[in-house]
Every structure is written in C-alpha cells, then in structure tokens.
Amino acid sequence: MADPRGFLKVRERSLPARRPVPVRIRDWKEVYEEQQRADLQEQAGRCMDCGIPFCHSGCPLGNLIPEWNTLAWRGDWPDAIDRLHATNNFPEFTGRLCPAPCETACVLGISEPAVTIKQVELTTIEEAFETGTVIPLPPERLTGRTVAVVGSGPAGLAAAQQLTRAGHTVAVFERADKPGGLLRYGIPEFKMEKAVVDRRIEQMTAEGTRFRCNTEVGTDISWAQLRSRYDAVVVAIGATVARDLPVDGRELDGFVQAMDFLPPANRAALGEHVADQVTAEGKHVIVIGGGDTGADCIGTSHRQGAASVTSLEIMPRPGEERSPQHPWPTYPMIFRVATAHEEGGERVYSMSTKEALNDGTGRLRALRVVEVRSGASGFEEIEGSERELRADLVLLAMGFLGPLTESLVEELGVELDERSNMRRDGNFMSSVPGVFVAGDAGRGQSLIVWAIAEGRAAARGVDAFLSGGHSDLPAPIAPTDRPLTV
Numbered sequence: 188m189a190d191p192r193g194f195l196k197v198r199e200r201s202l203p204a205r206r207p208v209p210v211r212i213r214d215w216k217e218v219y220e221e222q223q224r225a226d227l228q229e230q231a232g233r234c235m236d237c238g239i240p241f242c243h244s245g246c247p248l249g250n251l252i253p254e255w256n257t258l259a260w261r262g263d264w265p266d267a268i269d270r271l272h273a274t275n276n277f278p279e280f281t282g283r284l285c286p287a288p289c290e291t292a293c294v295l296g297i298s299e300p301a302v303t304i305k306q307v308e309l310t311t312i313e314e315a316f317e318t319g320t321v322i323p324l325p326p327e328r329l330t331g332r333t334v335a336v337v338g339s340g341p342a343g344l345a346a347a348q349q350l351t352r353a354g355h356t357v358a359v360f361e362r363a364d365k366p367g368g369l370l371r372y373g374i375p376e377f378k379m380e381k382a383v384v385d386r387r388i389e390q391m392t393a394e395g396t397r398f399r400c401n402t403e404v405g406t407d408i409s410w411a412q413l414r415s416r417y418d419a420v421v422v423a424i425g426a427t428v429a430r431d432l433p434v435d436g437r438e439l440d441g442f443v444q445a446m447d448f449l450p451p452a453n454r455a456a457l458g459e460h461v462a463d464q465v466t467a468e469g470k471h472v473i474v475i476g477g478g479d480t481g482a483d484c485i486g487t488s489h490r491q492g493a494a495s496v497t498s499l500e501i502m503p504r505p506g507e508e509r510s511p512q513h514p515w516p517t518y519p520m521i522f523r524v525a526t527a528h529e530e531g532g533e534r535v536y537s538m539s540t541k542e543a544l545n546d547g548t549g550r551l552r553a554l555r556v557v558e559v560r561s562g563a564s565g566f567e568e569i570e571g572s573e574r575e576l577r578a579d580l581v582l583l584a585m586g587f588l589g590p591l592t593e594s595l596v597e598e599l600g601v602e603l604d605e606r607s608n609m610r611r612d613g614n615f616m617s618s619v620p621g622v623f624v625a626g627d628a629g630r631g632q633s634l635i636v637w638a639i640a641e642g643r644a645a646a647r648g649v650d651a652f653l654s655g656g657h658s659d660l661p662a663p664i665a666p667t668d669r670p671l672t673v
Contacts, residue, residue, distance in 0.1 A: 189253075189260040193232030200300035201230055208530050212489045215376035215456040217283075218526045224262075227310050230303045231260040237294035241516045242304060245292030247640040247670075248274045248281075249663045252289060252304055259307050268315040271308060274663065276345045277387060277639060279316070280370060282309030283379045285636045286479075288670065292516035316386065323393035326354040332653045335360060335417040337404050340368025341635050342626025343423035344391070345642025346649070349660055350421075351396045353650050358417075359396060362403035368425065372450035375483050377490070377526075381457060405594035414599060419621045419649045422595065422609060423642065426587040426627035432475060436543025441551030445480045445584040452487045467493035471577045473554060474498045475540065476584030479525075484582040486527030496532035497576060501559060501566065504536040518670060539566060544575065554578050590628040606631055611666050614648035615641070623649050629666065640664045 190196070203222035205211070211218055234256035242252045251270050258267035271278050282305055293301035315321050332355045336347045339361040351357045365371055367384040392398065404413055414420055429444045431437070443465050451461045467488035474484045477500035488496045505522045513519035528534065539559045546552035558572035589607040596603065602610045602618040608631050609617055609624040616623050625645035626638040640663045650658035 189234045189257045190232035191236065193229075193260070194235045194295050194299065194302075197229055197233050198299060200303060201226055202303055202306055205526060205529070211377065212530055215490060217380055218377055222306065222310065224310070227303075227306065228260050228262060231256045231307045233295065234260070234302050235295055239294075241292045241294055242289040242302075243292075244516055245288035245290070245518065247637050247664050247668060248643075249640075250274045250289065250308075255311060256302065256304070256307055259311055264311065264314045264318070265320055267311045268320055271311050274661070275308075275639065276348050276643065277341065278308050278312040279383050279387065280341060280379070281636050281639065282306070282312060283383070284374065285634060286518075288518045288634075288636070291518050297515055321386075321390060323390050324352055325394045326352055328354055329356065330354040330653065332356070332418045333358070333416075334419045334421065334649060334653075335413050336421040336423060337413070338368060338423035338425060338626070338628075339363075339366035339398065340370060340423060340425055340626065340638065342425075342628075342638040342642040342645075343368065343421065344387070345639045346421045346423060346623075346625050346646045347396050347642075348391055348394070349643055349646035350649055351391070351394050353646070353658075353660055355650070355653065357396050359398050360402050360404050360408075360413075361398065361400045364400055366398045366400060372453045373446065373483075374453075375449065375487050376453060376456045377486055378483070381453075405598070410595055410598040414619070414622060418653055419623065421623045421625055421642075421645055421649060422617070422628050423625045423638075423645075424590050424628050426589050426608070426632045427591050428588045428607075429583065430585040430588055432540060432581075432583055432585070434540055434542055436545060436551070439543050439545055439551040440549055441579060442543070442581050442583065445476070445484050445582055448582050449480075449483055449487060452491065456490075465580070467491040467496075467580055469494055470579035471495045472497070472580045472582065473576060473578045474582045474584055476500070476586065477502070477534070477536075478584065478586065480586075481582075481584035482525040482527040484584050485532055486525075486530060488582075489527070489530045489532070494579075495577075498528075498532060498534045499538045499540065499554075499556065499576075500534070500536050501539050502536065503561075504534075539568070541573070543578075543581070551578055551581060554581065587627070587632045589631060592628075613665060613667075614651065615645035615666055616648055616652065621652065623652075634670075637664075637670070641666075 203219045255267045255270045287305040290301040334357045336343045336359045347357045451464045472488045472493045474481045509519040542555040544553045553575045558569040559566040604610045611624045625641045644662045647658045647660040647662040
C-alpha cells in the first residue's frame, strides 16, 4: 500500500488546473496544465489498504491500481510503468479519455473524495515517455503466421501490438490517411493532442507492426481476399452507424452528424486544408445529445467562434449525488461538467425536438422543441411548453447503432446478434473461422477502456487459434462481460 495514513492526512482531492477559458478557446492545445509531481505523489498516497480493491471491479483491463499508486507515491516510476503496462497497452489514451469507472468504485470514495487514479496513471506514462522508458519491444522470434487487423482505433491497436509481440506478422488496415481511428480524427485536439497517438504508432512500427492506410476493406480490397491472404483477421471497425433524428424538416441544410463535423475540424486544427468544411463560426449551434461526443462538439464550436451554443438532452438533468439506483461501487449517473461545458453555452434537459423550421430557402432557421417528462409509455410532452430555438447549425451527437457490416455479411457470411453487432464466441471469434471481432463492432458503442480490453482479449483468441489452442497472452475480459451496473 501507499502511505498508511495518507487518506487521513490528505482529505482533499487535487487535480491539475485547467487553463483559463479565455485562453484555451483561442487554441487547440490540451486543456490541463501539468501537475506538480509532489502534489501528484501526495494524491497517490491517499490510496488506502482497503483489503478488497473495488477499483479493480470498475476497470475491465484489470489494472493493478493499488500497486502502481504505491510505486508512484514512492517515486519509483520505472516499476510503476511496468505494472501499468502489464495490463494496459495505452495508458496515455485512457489517462486522458476514460471516464474512470475505477474512481467511482474506489473504497475511499464511499465517504471521502476518491483517489485520483486516472491522473496517477497519466503522470506515470508521461514520466516514462519523458525518461525514455517506453521503448519498442519486438518479438524474439517470428511464428511465420500472419494477421490482418481492420481498424486502427484503440481495440485494433491493442490487438495488433499484442499479436506483434507474440511473434506474428501483423498488418493494420485503416481507411483514413493516418492510423488511430477516432483517437486521431474523432477526439478533438484539446482533449488529446495527436502527437500522443503518433509516438505510440512509432513504437508499434519499430516493433514490426505494419500499417496500411488509405485502404478501405470492402472497397479497395474485399473481405474475402483479406481472409484468403492472412491466417487470421481481426475486425475492429467500431460502431459507426450514427443514430439519426426522425423529424419533419430533417432534410434542411444545416444538419450535420457529429462524426461528419469533428474529423474535418480536427484536420483543420492540425493545419490541414479541408475543402467544403462546415464550421460553427458565427452560427447559432444546437448540439443534440448530452454525452462525450456532444461535449466534443460544444468545445469545437467554441473554438471555431460560434455565436451561441445550446446542448439539448431528452433525459432529465441528473442529480449531484448518487441515486439509490446507482449505489457504490457502480458507475453513477450524476451531473458532470466537462471542460467544454465550462466554456459557455446552455445545457437544456428534458427537451425533445418536434420539427425543424425552414427559412424559406431550404436552410434551417430554428428547431421547434417541447419539454417532456417520463410517463407510463415513455416520454410525454408537457402541454404548453413548445417553443422555438434559433439554429443555423444542428450537430447530431445521439450515439451509434452499430458497425457497418453489409460487406462483411455479403462476402464472408458473418452472423450478427440481435443488436446488429457481430456475433462472437468465447474466444472473440465470429461465426467465420479465423475471423475475430474486437471493440465496438462486437460490443456496441462503449468506452475506450473496454475497447483496449477487448483488443487484448481478442489477441489471445487469435494467438490460441494460430498456435494450436495455447496462448501466453493475457485475456482481461470475456465477450459477455459488461460494465458494473445495476
């Protein structure tokens, strides 16, 4: 354990300061400033000898949280990163992007502010990169077996790195011009600068992983061809079929899906020329959807110079504290303020969109909305609550329905489950022998920490398939595992 009396001596939870709003909305750099090492180590020392570390139940990767908290508290950074990398290929990603279900399961969090687990994780990996501790780990020998990984998001990258280190020859196919998937073009620069992705790709390339960008499987090369050329295929294409808004006027010019808005914005932030880019500059923006993607749209709109930003959510505003429906150690539905929400705009809850209104030229001018409440058969409109909200641009951030699998079904005959995700067995293999599924393509829309865990687990399934049933790779989760909820 860390400091035996740390949680008694340090009662307050301390995180890095956020850069002032007027400063940070003028650039695309990450929001958080660096935290002093002494302060971070003091926070790590709050990790208590709780007997049963419930933080493990909140983390699908099985991170050895009390161990690396103790090592960070001591300043033993080399051993800390060894313990962290033992279960997580990319702590620099999760340390920035994961909502930290481990912290909501922290035993100290029952009566005191939880340990800043996520920040200890991020500091540990950044210390390792700064000191050159993160080095390529190529395999000692090659197996002669080949694997194609389709998709270079967190699930695909985790599977690829594990399989490369196991000695297989791995090629990662990515339809974009650079690897990273949504890590590169979906996550805004102010949440994670792309240099963070680049340095990990450089390590993987040095280890032997090959990246084939600008290649869309199903178009540039068929799934059948890929399966015939490689001994195994890992499908990690994510869940990219976006949920739409079925209202009158949806066809008007002014509606944009979040994943059609954020990638061009990311490219522009990186200095690339983007033709016909839709921006929020000078516009009254409405973001429909209150999740992380919605917050990303809000922060991006502020940086592009929106005239106003309003966030609409059909669900009621969550409470400030855990409800009886979300007892510890489950992940609670509580009111949270992302960095984008600090930067301005209005958050409106219990609001449903009824119609999009035309300005007379085929462009959007406003949304007609109505307040709703929960009823016996779903949401019920509140009489007399209709109103118009001015809107030049509406960004749809309502989540995703599943993966784009039409060509997979046609060419390989893979089976889908009742939610239109790819069905897989206990080893993450689909109904087609040698074709494995990892991440959102099989699980449905989920968190980055689950994607990495699935990539690692699927890699074990592939390795066992190629090695006659045996694998030394770890398998942190089963395909049927779900987040700790009630």
